[in-house]
Amino acid sequence: xxxxxxxxxxxxxxxxxxxxxxxxxxxxxxxxxxxxxxxxxxxxxxxxxxxxxxxxxxxxxxxxxxxxxxxxxxxxxxxxxxxxxxxxxxxxxxxxxxxxxxxxxxxxxxxxxxxxxxxxxxxxxxxxxxxxxxxxxxxxxxxxxxxxxxxxxxxxxxxxxxxxxxxxxxxxxxxxxxxxxxxxxxxxxxxxxxxxxxxxxxxxxxxxxxxxxxxxxxxxxxxxxxxxxxxxxxxxxxxxxxxxxxxxxxxxxxxxxxxxxxxxxxxxxxxxxxxxxxxxxxxxxxxxxxxxxxxxxxxxxxxxxxxxxxxxxxxxxxxxxxxxxxxxxxxxxxxxxxxxxxxxxxxxxxxxxxxxxxxxxxxxxxxxxxxxxxxxxxxxxxxxxxxxxxxxxxxxxxxxxxxxxxxxxxxxxxxxxxxxxxxxxxxxxxxxxxxxxxxxxxxxxxxxxxxxxxxxxxxxxxxxxxxxxxxxxxxxxxxxxxxxxxxxxxxxxxxxxxxxxxxxxxxxxxxxxxxxxxxxx
RNA sequence: GGCCCCUUCGUCUAGCGGUUAGGACACCGCCCUUUCACGGCGGUAACACGGGUUCAAGUCCCGUAGGGGUCACCA
Numbered sequence: 396x397x398x399x400x401x402x403x404x405x406x407x408x409x410x411x412x413x414x415x416x417x418x419x420x421x422x423x424x425x426x427x428x429x430x431x432x433x434x435x436x437x438x439x440x441x442x443x444x445x446x447x448x449x450x451x452x453x454x455x456x457x458x459x460x461x462x463x464x465x466x467x468x469x470x471x472x473x474x475x476x477x478x479x480x481x482x483x484x485x486x487x488x489x490x491x492x493x494x495x496x497x498x499x500x501x502x503x504x505x506x507x508x509x510x511x512x513x514x515x516x517x518x519x520x521x522x523x524x525x526x527x528x529x530x531x532x533x534x535x536x537x538x539x540x541x542x543x544x545x546x547x548x549x550x551x552x553x554x555x556x557x558x559x560x561x562x563x564x565x566x567x568x569x570x571x572x573x574x575x576x577x578x579x580x581x582x583x584x585x586x587x588x589x590x591x592x593x594x595x596x597x598x599x600x601x602x603x604x605x606x607x608x609x610x611x612x613x614x615x616x617x618x619x620x621x622x623x624x625x626x627x628x629x630x631x632x633x634x635x636x637x638x639x640x641x642x643x644x645x646x647x648x649x650x651x652x653x654x655x656x657x658x659x660x661x662x663x664x665x666x667x668x669x670x671x672x673x674x675x676x677x678x679x680x681x682x683x684x685x686x687x688x689x690x691x692x693x694x695x696x697x698x699x700x701x702x703x704x705x706x707x708x709x710x711x712x713x714x715x716x717x718x719x720x721x722x723x724x725x726x727x728x729x730x731x732x733x734x735x736x737x738x739x740x741x742x743x744x745x746x747x748x749x750x751x752x753x754x755x756x757x758x759x760x761x762x763x764x765x766x767x768x769x770x771x772x773x774x775x776x777x778x779x780x781x782x783x784x785x786x787x788x789x790x791x792x793x794x795x796x797x798x799x800x801x802x803x804x805x806x807x808x809x810x811x812x813x814x815x816x817x818x819x820x821x822x823x824x825x826x827x828x829x830x831x832x833x834x835x836x837x838x839x840x841x842x843x844x845x846x847x848x849x850x851x852x853x854x855x856x857x858x859x860x861x862x863x864x865x866x867x868x869x870x871x872x873x874x875x876x877x878x879x880x881x882x883x884x885x886x887x888x889x890x891x892x893x894x895x896x897x898x899x900x901x902x903x904x905x906x907x908x909x910x911x912x913x914x915x916x
Numbered sequence: 917g918g919c920c921c922c923u924u925c926g927u928c929u930a931g932c933g934g935u936u937a938g939g940a941c942a943c944c945g946c947c948c949u950u951u952c953a954c955g956g957c958g959g960u961a962a963c964a965c966g967g968g969u970u971c972a973a974g975u976c977c978c979g980u981a982g983g984g985g986u987c988a989c990c991a
Contacts, residue, residue: 435945514917515917518917520919520987521918522985547947564921574919591991608921608984609986612985641926641927643983647983691935714929714930714940715938715939737922745941750953754954793953795954796953816928867950875950877952908985
């Protein structure tokens with residue numbers, strides 16, 4: 396039985412790299428019929444834990460990564476908040492003290508820093524000489540009399556090796572002598588992460604610890620703690636981190652300014668900003684960022700696309716298969732095929748996966764996905780049936796031009812007659828093209844007499860108009876598109892006119908011609 | 917700086933001793949075409965370097981270089 400966990404701190408956001416770690420954990424649990432547990436590592440957190448975990452839980456819900464035990468759902472090992480398990484941590488600290496695997500220490504931070512700096516400048520690794528270690532109650536009392544306050548430190552082995560069997564990296568060996576006597580409990584009795592984490596993982600019966608590789612250097616001391624406590628070792632797998640776009644350093648929420656120099660990343664964010672602004676959504680600059688999952692939800696990404704992209708970031712089945720349903724992910728995922736080197740986050744590939752995923756959705760699903768965005772952008776109102784019909788027609792006509800649900804905002808011209816013109820294109824195709832303009836005037840009259848106005852009828856009408864005028868379609872179509880939509884690209888011309896409808900099409904053409912007059916006079 | 921990890925096209929990767937080093941994204945060209953997108957066809961592009969081992973090395977071993985992670989009374 397496999398039990399995995401993801402243990403976020405209440406930071407208020409869900410990092411894309413964290414999602415990948417969570418996904419792998421989730422997959423492992425699901426494929427074995429085991430459990431995936433969410434534990435909140437709020438050891439050091441202040442008051443607003445609930446507020447800060449909400450975006451994280453929302454992210455998980457949106458992605459469909461359900462947890463078997465944890466916040467909101469509870470479970471047999473409650474509580475799932477580390478801060479509420481402090482009694483267990485303190486008991487463990489006592490036990491380590493009693494067994495001699497830890498000691499009370501009275502060094503000050505400053506005193507230690509001096510030793511640390513010395514070690515570093517002479518090229519050695521720092522090993523505390525235990526100068527302020529209390530050897531018995533008497534020496535502790537003496538230190539306390541000096542006004543020192545004591546913490547509990549691990550009494551690490553000074554020789555031998557720690558061998559970590561890692562499912563991703565193989566065997567990793569570290570000399571114990573390089574490990575520090577880490578503090579596990581503060582003077583106020585509160586316990587630190589490493590102790591808490593080990594105790595909780597044991598209490599929650601976690602079998603596989605799958606986490607990012609930045610935790611690899613922490614592993615020896617965690618192993619020391621758990622073995623000193625008599626726990627059985629979990630199975631470890633340290634995943635390479637997700638690297639920044641175009642780089643090799645760890646992807647970090649804090650380096651947004653740097654990533655903006657990457658064109659693909661900047662384009663993605665600017666696409667997001669455009670959609671958000673069209674939807675009148677005020678974005679939180681702190682979390683509206685392609686490094687954070689919320690960003691994708693806000694602009695209409697498909698959760699499955701995120702999952703599929705992340706699955707392939709550092710893992711592959713055979714180097715060829717790219718598309719996986721969730722069931723296929725569960726069926727095929729193995730830690731053995733996780734790569735050992737960091738994989739850099741590629742906004743273009745993500746976008747491509749998203750586009751394919753969205754295009755593969757049924758028309759109903761795409762309409763449903765775009766509805767919230769169209770509503771927020773003021774394009775449609777659920778109480779006005781005509782706008783709902785229009786939405787469906789637009790989604791159908793746009794086909795795979797819609798890469799994500801938020802892209803619907805680009806078709807405002809279908810819903811609203813207040814066109815926003817691409818002036819350069821208007822100048823070139825309408826104002827500056829007198830023959831086309833004259834034709835447009837006649838075309839408007841001609842279209843007005845059209846019987847039915849579905850796309851094939853419009854096409855037939857425009858074609859026969861062209862024949863009667865002895866012009867090619869392309870001599871008029873550009874001007875027609877800009878006159879009726881304001882922009883120079885979109886889905887099929889005839890579909891566009893059909894969706895807009897006869898009355899509005901004719902009115903828009905005439906309006907555009909008036910616009911030329913007023914601009915030139 | 918110490919310790920640890922990593923190294924195949926620009927990016928994600930396949931490869932587990934013998935391959936014309938494969939696929940995907942991106943890019944370029946051609947075709948399709950009323951724009952855009954899609955689609956079709958084609959193309960550019962990689963084994964970090966140096967030693968071994970071997971008949972044979974991207975694949976195994978050892979170095980070097982480069983990159984990265986981590987060194988808290990944070991998690």
